[in-house]
Amino acid sequence: MAEGKLSFKDKRWSLTGMTALVTGGTKGIGHAIVEELAEFGAVVHICSRNQADIDKCLKEWESKGFSVTGSVCDVKLRDQRENLMETVASIFHGKLNILINNAATNIIKKTTDYSAEDISTVMGTNFESTYHLSQLAYPLLKASGYGNIVNISSIAAANVLPLIAVYAASKGAMNQVTKNLAFEWAKDNIRVNAVAPGFVMTPLLESYMDKVDLRVALLEDLKVPCVAEHLNPSCSFTSLNSSLSLSISTTSNKSNALRALPNEPGGEGGEKVVRDMVSQTPLGRIGEPKEISVLVAFLCLPVASYITGQIIYADGGFTV
DSSP, X not given: OOGGGOOHHHHHTOOTTOEEEEETTTSHHHHHHHHHHHHTXXXXXXXXXXXXXXXXXXXXXXXXXXXEEEEEOOTTSHHHHHHHHHHHHHHTTTOOSEEEEOOOOOOOOOGGGOOHHHXXXXXXXXXXXXXXXXXXXXHHHHHHSSEEXXXXXXXXXXXXXXXXXXXXXXXXXXXXXXXXXXXHHGGGTEEEEEEEEOSBOSHHHHHHHHHHHTTHHHHHHTTOOSOOSSOOTTOOGGGSOTTOOOOOOOOTTOOSSOOOOOOBTTBOTHHHHHHHHHHTSTTXXXXXXXXXXXXXXXXXSGGGTTOOSOEEEESTTTTO
């Protein structure tokens, strides 16, 4: 339906005619966000470090009738961020309605083992890119007359999870800058919010599960009790039975730290970590990227025009 024919009610629930940039848009939550925005009518540009991934996704989206373009960018590199925004400014004629800072990385280590390069990689990808891309996007967002930034944060910013101290710090910094930008740019009709997902089925979470599985000794060092006695190093998070029956823990002293469960029949390696994650999530399951993307899209809609400066948790109740 053409924008001019939309009713007032429909316009409040439409992104028709709006433009968006989604970083890390070829996988996981980013991929789901692109589809959600496009389904609401937005024209989207994505970036990824891998041209092959971009080409594959663009072909998929073209078949669905979505208006999406893409370019290569490693967001941890300043010059590539600048090139990306120049591309976006050219494609969208100097205006941008929506910026989704989604690209992220993680390095799984004990705090004492992080190198300066590790810290630079994680902070550069997760926080510095968010800050710098927001700076670069500011004139485009302002020029659009209706600007939105949604930063993809994490429950790790407010909860202790093992072996990801730098990742957690990067997301904590993201949360704070979200509030500062919301305050500073409100006068320019730019809203800034963050969505903090819990445990969602993405490649980043799968990587974390696999690596935690292989680092049980480190969990012992961190005083996490009852690690697996019979670790299966070949156990992959991706091979877990998705229909596994998992119950919710009713213990009154629930820890906000991810813990490995005691050894149980049929529950080894990565499966133990998943069981513990789910036991601390009231909804009793791991989320799907689509369950995050719908919230992100909602925050960009005109109907959400009074929401800014918020960190919204989408975690199945984990942070309750």
